[in-house]
Amino acid sequence: MSARWRENDRDIRQLSPMKLEQLDAVMAIETASHVRPWTRGNFTDALASGYLADVLFDAHDSLVGYCVAAAGAGEMHLLNLSVAPAHRQRGHASFMMRELISRSRAKRLEQLWLEVRVSNQGARRLYRELGFDEVGLRPAYYPAPAGKAKARGEDAVLMRMALEGMV
Template sequence: MTVMQLDAVLAIEQVAYSVPWTRGNFIDSIASGYEAWLLMSPDQGVLGYFIAMDGYEEMHLLNLTVAPAVQGRGHGRAMLDRLVDICRARDALQLWLEVRESNDRARALYQRYGFVPVGVRRDYYPLPPGVPGREDAVVMSLKTATTE
């Protein structure tokens, strides 16, 4: 993902989330050197993307999104496969993420993929504009090391 491609990314982000990332959030992630990848189709352009932050022997998934029109076709799982490859190449032993407690679909995907819920961050996410309160995040973790 480069800054030049952010119009296509934001077009997806804004329909996929009730509280989308801003252009600035993506620019900051790219400028910070995070893993920022697009899933591209030759004829349809950007289908999805993910952003992950590299840490000491760990990786933190910050954003995983598939365009609503092409969700449920395995693209989310395929991007997780790619991210796990990146983790192994960088000797990251553990992949972490947070997910909204209400996001049943994403939680189901992560759980089936092998992520384990390890905790809750209270009031982690804002709610859509005009809606008072905040939402808890479920923290999930996947062991990515291939050997014990």
């Protein structure tokens, strides 16, 4: 894929608030993306709670990803970031995260937090490149996959971006 195509694609990407009628498309991406996917109820609860929830459309008007985050106590907490497998490595996640960072700054929030699986090297790299620091470990944060209830869960790396003082 050429850099030029990537640049054009970036120009016409569009983020918009997630709607209930988009949850079929969202769930298809969610189940293809996570060992322990969110349920439809998790998404409806997030929408009902007024969390920041956006879907991303690409240049061809396909719903290719989404991001869910919650603001509170002066902080933003990323809860879900997913891109459809066929649309990865085109800068979509990076675009959504840059939007989230800039909106968090606009709200004068001081920090942006997230957890990521220790094994998820791609996502950890994405977040490090955006300026997040790995500041801690949450032991067995992610439950073992269904059917392996006795197995130990996976640790989460806690990542933080300081927003204070940034314009």
